[in-house]
Amino acid sequence: MSGPSYVAVDWGTSSFRLWLMNAGGQVFGERRSDEGMTTAARTGFASVLQSHLDALGAAANLPVVICGMAGARQGWVEAGYIDTPAHLSDVLKGAAMVSGQARDIRILPGIAQRNVAAPDVMRGEETQLLGALGLDVSGKALVCLPGTHSKWVHLHGGTVERFATFMTGELFSAVARDTILSHAIAGADEAVDADAFCSAVMEAFAAPALSANLLFRVRSRQLLFGGGAQAARETISGTLIGAELAAGLAEREQATPVTLIASGRLQRLYQIALQRLSIPLNVMDAEEAVRRGLAGAAAAIWHN
């Protein structure tokens, strides 16, 4: 009988995604909601999970593998961190079991960089890395995972050697919502103004120290020369992304391509920026990466 053999869950701070899958990676059902860790910490992780499994009519004995913030200290069960240098296979071995449940539920650990000079943590991205690169990868890789907290990860032969998190996405939200620039971008939609975006990327990439000035110019430009909300929005976005790229690409070895793991609008923006900078690029969809990573984890844990 072919059918789902396990459940894969990507449980972030503010989002929940679930797939019923089989060993071949086939998807039999999918659920999405905004019941992330923050919500589930109040309403109960077990009941959130069960409600989505019920909605899909999932069998009571299907095991569940989870990645993301559900494994944080404030999450369901703390899944700890694997320390750098961290081979991705160690992530699979470090899954925490959720006790007292009818079904077998495992939460994957994150990765920590316990370096006093450059401390850093990830949770969820290790599973995307696993899905995008696999365990048998050889050679060096530089991976960019844009988002609320963008990650730049240096790997060698499947080992995460070091990484850096940039608050780019969260800075964009805070600037767009809670500063004087909120007026400048009022009415902008999700369409991409590639010209405004690219010039901002190039300016901030060339002079990242000027970022806080480049942001204020958005307002000055509107006051003195007019200009639309769309261009203003993309200039803010391009400035923050350009500064991130200046740091992320500074440690790239010549000829190493960047592996970009992203979806939707962010994938489009980072792709435009990296192409404009003539950086060789591999692109993978972030959701496909996390699903593949969870499938790899399920295979390693249950040999199915």
Add this chain to the structure above:
Amino acid sequence: MSGPSYVAVDWGTSSFRLWLMNAGGQVFGERRSDEGMTTAARTGFASVLQSHLDALGAAANLPVVICGMAGARQGWVEAGYIDTPAHLSDVLKGAAMVSGQARDIRILPGIAQRNVAAPDVMRGEETQLLGALGLDVSGKALVCLPGTHSKWVHLHGGTVERFATFMTGELFSAVARDTILSHAIAGADEAVDADAFCSAVMEAFAAPALSANLLFRVRSRQLLFGGGAQAARETISGTLIGAELAAGLAEREQATPVTLIASGRLQRLYQIALQRLSIPLNVMDAEEAVRRGLAGAAAAIWHN
């Protein structure tokens, strides 16, 4: 009879300060409130001003000179901008009259840099510059005015040649209030942790592109190594100020001192940072600067 001969008002976006003064710069009375432009645009500029004059028992014929956002388009009466290169004496000549008032009320213009590649505006800082440097200054000056929107101004012989605004203060507020770092700094007070501040300044000064990463390290450090709210707060502050200094000082000519116009906690922080970077420094209190500038304007307008 000695007594006040005019009223000086510094009317910002969110603050109002008023002094009764005479030609010698003597202060006879003072009022402070949070009835800045934003509030007064709703409640009425004339009535806010009159209520404070009444509270001090000011004579009905005392003239009033105002600087700041009261002269913006959304303010009381638009006072326009003097364009760069702008001699500070032109600011005095460009005052706008508020018509239909019983007393003589003038609002000083701001300064605009109508450069498509680097547009910028100031309103209020031109009066501080006037107060700090005077009209008869010779030679070059580089002035730093920290704040919500920090300004770095290049002058030559009393002429504002160019300037740049950095959203440093507003970024600090947005990051401290509206991002994941708000948890890291919960409970921090206004005390200065000079060690944490200085190391953050030096890190961001050396690698401003890393700013968004240095900010996230505040969280990672607490997660992995613990650490207090105070150090976290100063690290955020030092990171943003360090990046601003990297840009502001990049165009400083060798041996030119920085004139720092600031008050209170901001004065202390910028002074610590600039001294740590071995930059020769002149410091002037921001409030004294604006009062002196308004006194200079009153003298030029009414010859009193």
